[in-house]
Amino acid sequence: MLDNDKRMPPVNRFTIDSDIKIQVGSHHWSSASLGNSEADSPSLKNTLSILLNSPCPMLMVWGGDRLLFYNEALCNLLGEHLLMPLGQSLNAYPTPIGEAIHPSIEQVLIAGQPHHTEDSCFSIGHFSASYSPLWDEGDRPIGVFATLTPSASPTLSERLFSQPEANLEIIGYTQQELETGQIRWSDLTPPEYRELDRLMLDSISQKGVVGSFEKEYIHKDGHRVPILVGGASFSDTSDSGFFFAINLSDRREMERRLAAQYAVVRVLAEATHFSDAAPAILQSLCKTLDWQLGIVWSVDRETNVLRYVNHWQAPQIDLQELIETSQRMTFAPGVGLPGRVWSSGQPLMLDARADSPPHENRLKARSAAPAQLRTAFGFPILLGDERLGVIECFSDRPLEPQADLLQMMLAMGSQMGQFMERKRAEEALRRREEELRLITNAVPALISYVDRQRCYRFNNRSYEQWFGCSGAEFYGTHIGEMMGDEAYQGILPYVEQALAGESVNFETQLTLREGRRYASVSYTPHINDRGEVEGFVVLINDISDRKQTELALRESRALFESFMQYVPGCAYIKDEQGRYVYVNAIGTRLTGRSLEELIGKTDFELIDAEYAQLFRDTDLEVLKTNQPVERLERFLHEDGEHSWMALKFPFVDASGQRLIAGMSFDITDRKRAEDALQESERRYRVLAEAIPQLVWIATSEDRTEYINQKFCEYTGLNLEQMQQLG
Structure with missing residues (x-):
């Protein structure tokens, strides 16, 4: 065996395409119980050489740690996921294959005798296995050498699809391919389901029946088909029986579509704006339906074209060039897949690689890179009859238009359109609420x-x-x-x-x-x-x-009324038209009318026109001169005509209205006394002028008040000259 610590780093797993010889030679065996290659026994070296160079499936277990070696043929037969990492112990690293061969390995090591099994059930099928002991220099069993040969027992795949009534279309094969042996049964089951197949066959062997379970098979074109399988045995062995396979593709597709609808609805429910929701919508839609690229296009009403909004792409495909080109492009109505969907208002599915004008979708015009994209699909974003935009998706699988899928996408586009309109209405409502709050706050x-x-x-x-x-x-x-x-x-x-x-x-x-x-x-x-x-x-x-103003006004009015009630005369206020707006208590008593009867009335409505005109003339003089005016006015009372001294003056109230205020005092008695005094003085002067004596009257301050004519003639002085002389 080779050992060189300076070679490439150790490989942790085998792959079907790997060179087992190189991997064995490059492994750091010094860390395992084998130690350095210088200590290898001739038996180990010879057996390992036979194993690595044989075209037959072989394996070897060596040493007390039960280290497992196998060759390329066994790796190709079983698959690398069924084998343990190189350098690991069969005891410490259990695998389905390890569990299947472990009892026979132990039996050979203990008995030191060869052992053979027929029709052993491994995870991917049935095999015949021959086990031989390997001896060390002391003739002690140190390892086991085994060869595996596929037995005639059919695999689960063969049992399911080789029956006359089986529907081979599920996995894409024909009856002729079945009859001519062109189906490689071991390739139909993905590696992760092979253990499940083994358990099912074991259950049929032991119990005669197995419950149904779901798994996947690999279609002829490479994609996976979800299938419900089950079966039962007609005898004590599992060689004959009934097996069924039901294609779950339609159900899975429906589940994916429902999941896509739910995901989109959830995104819309949580989003505040469509621009924010667009990436999540595309991601939910594409990931759920297994599409590799999604692009949102929005209608630009001013230029009447579709413009890029946002996108989502599967990380395993490099579509950067296509995305960058799409971001710069626009689509007119009827041009390209987005334009055709916009123009028609209907969903559309096309071959993404088609070149003819009727099916031209401008994918190639956007990029030369996406050769792996097989199908292009688009559907409109609708609000009633209005088309707000388009969602364009691409898949790496060839897809055929399905009416229910197209209808679902059409309904989803309407949901998005309603969402956009609802958000637009909510935004308008929010703006109106802001405007309302701005107005109400002002x-x-x-x-x-x-x-x-x-x-x-x-x-x-x-x-x-x-x-x-x-x-x-x-x-x-x-x-x-x-x-x-x-x-x-x-x-x-x-x-x-x-x-x-x-x-x-x-x-x-x-x-x-x-x-x-x-x-x-x-x-x-x-x-x-x-x-x-x-x-x-x-x-x-x-x-x-x-x-507070009203209170102050009431207090002021009360003070005014109190003052006016004690004025020893008639107080009143008139407007420019001569209408009374206020009269005190004396005024109401004099007129014999209440205040309510006087307010709003003119003098012409209350007294004789002769006297009313005299009062009005004085009022007009006040308004004309805008100065106070004092007049002696006459007014007829029950006991005769009275004389009143009236003082009237203009003023402007708080509202800017010009008013006339006045106070009139009854001076009839004083006037009569003055008239009597004047009459007495007149008579005295007549008498003084008639007598022949000199008459001279002076005040207590020696001021001359009167001299008669005789005095003037005698002295030659007049009254003015006498007053100057003192």
């Missing part, structure tokens, strides 16, 4: 929406600031919880009115963190198309400042 009023359960569903910023709570704290909270029980009981009747469909307006006081505030409240019910009240809109205006 309004100084408090705005909220309360649902039928009396819970807040919307509050603008002013509402949140007024109550000192965030929107999250408000949302879903009962209004009674936010306002407190006392305040809630106060507004409860209005809430019930609103929920009964009535609009409500009222004023109230609210206790907030900074104190009590006055509010004008409006409840407007929200009534749906069915006439049901879903909630109500709350509009609250802070009228605290207005209330």
Whole structure:
């Protein structure tokens, strides 16, 4: 045996195409119980040479560790997955083959006698095996040499498909290929299912029947076919019996399609935008249906072409050139597979390698690389009759159009279109909500929406600031919880009115963190198309400042009224048209009318036209000159005409209206006294002028007030000169 630690690193597994001789020579046997090759016995070297150079399937077990050697022929016959790594012990590394030969190996080593078995059941079939002992220099059994020959017992594959009624189309073969021996039964079962076959045959041998189980067979064209198999024996041996095989391809295909639909629906349910969902949709669709490439194309309405959106590709195929080219391309209606699907609004499946114009899909125009892609498939993304885009997929298998698959993809395209429209509507709604919130936040009023359960569903910023709570704290909270029980009981009747469909307006006081505030409240019910009240809109205006102003105004008015009631005269206010807007109590007593009867009336409606015109002339002079005016006015009373001293002046109220205010005092008695005094003075002067004496009158300050004519004639001075002389 060869041993060289400087050669290539050890190989951990054998493959069918490997050179067993090289692998044995390159292995580091110094780490195994064999040690270095210098210690190899002649028996080991000779047996190993025979094994490695023989075209017959052979194996050898050597040493106390039961190290296993085998040749290329055995590897090709059984498959490398059934054999253990080189240099491992048969005891420490069990395999299906190891378990099958282990009892015979031990029997030969113990007895030191050859052993032969007929029709031993291995995982891939039945074999005849001959075992011979190997001796060391001390004539002790040190190993076993064995040859394996396939027996006449049929494999499970042969039992299933060699029956006259078997459907060979399941695996792609014909009856003629069966009859002429062109079917290699050992190649039909994938390596991972061979142990399952062995267990089934053993079960039939031991129990006469086996339950059905699922496995895969390799089709003639190389793809795998899922099959349900089962059988029963008609005798004590498994040589005759009944076996069945049911093709599960349609069921698996349906399962894949349902899984694809579910996966796409799940992605759409979790996505916020189609652009974000597109890669996950393509991945779910392609992986589930075993497609190698998927591309999303979107309609560009401005240029009327399809444009690349996103893609997904299977990692085992290099499609980078195709993808980069697709990203730069556009498709017009009717051009290429995407354009034809867009134009027709129907799914379409084509040969990806076709060149003729009717089937041209522009795959070759996009890349020269994807020779391994066999089938191209596309379906539209629909919203009713509107076509929003196209999904294009490629497979490395030749596929035929199937009506149910096309319909499923058409329905899936409608789902995607509805999703896109729903997201578009949600985005529009989100923008409208943002606009609504922007508008309501700009309004100084408090705005909220309360649902039928009396819970807040919307509050603008002013509402949140007024109550000192965030929107999250408000949302879903009962209004009674936010306002407190006392305040809630106060507004409860209005809430019930609103929920009964009535609009409500009222004023109230609210206790907030900074104190009590006055509010004008409006409840407007929200009534749906069915006439049901879903909630109500709350509009609250802070009228605290207005209330304070009104209070101050009432106090001011009360002070004004108190002052005016004690004015010893008639006080009044008129507008520019002469209508009374205020009259004090003296004025109402003088006219014999109540304040309500006087307000809004002119003097022409209350007194004689002669006197009314005199009053109006004074009013107009005040308005014209915009200056105070004092006049003696006359007014007829029951006891005769009275004289009134009127002081009128203009002013402008808070609203900008020009008004005339006036106060009139009854000076009839004073006027009469003045008239009497003037008359007495007149008579005195007449008398003084008539007498012949000099008459001179002066004040206590020696100021000359009067001299008669005789005094002037006598002194030659007039009154002015006398006053200058002092």
